[in-house]
Amino acid sequence: MIRRNDYISWDEYFMGIALLSAKRSKDPRTQVGACIVNSRNKIVGVGYNGLPIGCSDDEFPWEYEGDFLGTKYPFVCHAELNAILNNIGIDLEGCRIYTALFPCNECEGNNTIGNKRGSVLI
Numbered sequence: 001m002i003r004r005n006d007y008i009s010w011d012e013y014f015m016g017i018a019l020l021s022a023k024r025s026k027d028p029r030t031q032v033g034a035c036i037v038n039s040r041n042k043i044v045g046v047g048y049n050g051l052p053i054g055c056s057d058d059e060f061p062w063e064y065e066g067d068f069l070g071t072k073y074p075f076v077c078h079a080e081l082n083a084i085l086n087n088i089g090i091d092l093e094g095c096r097i098y099t100a101l102f103p104c105n106e107c108e109g110n111n112t113i114g115n116k117r118g119s120v121l122i
């Protein structure tokens with residue numbers, strides 16, 4: 001018997017994990033997941049959009065319109081940031097991040113992923 005040849009690629013595997021992670025989000029409007037992988041194809045962090053650790057999903061707003069402080073925007077952390085914060089405690093330089101939604105400019109360029117030199121977005 002020979003081995004299977006129709007197995008999924010690494011990219012499909014890690015994107016699948018990002019999509020699965022998105023299903024953990026409590027956000028009623030947008031669910032995003034992210035998976036960070038090192039150069040040896042080892043998963044080093046996963047996350048999804050949600051409130052910071054310690055903040056109740058039931059006490060903070062999930063609205064997306066109206067008074068700013070009455071919406072989710074000042075409170076919810078994006079999946080990319082959560083994946084970085086949840087990493088296993090290594091230097092993320094040279095890692096790749098797979099996201100279920102194209103990263104916003106804040107995650108991609110200014111604060112989160114852009115500061116992790118060598119990261120590659122897929």
Ligand SMILES: [Zn+2]
Nearest residue numbers: 078103104107
């Ligand atoms: Zn973002």
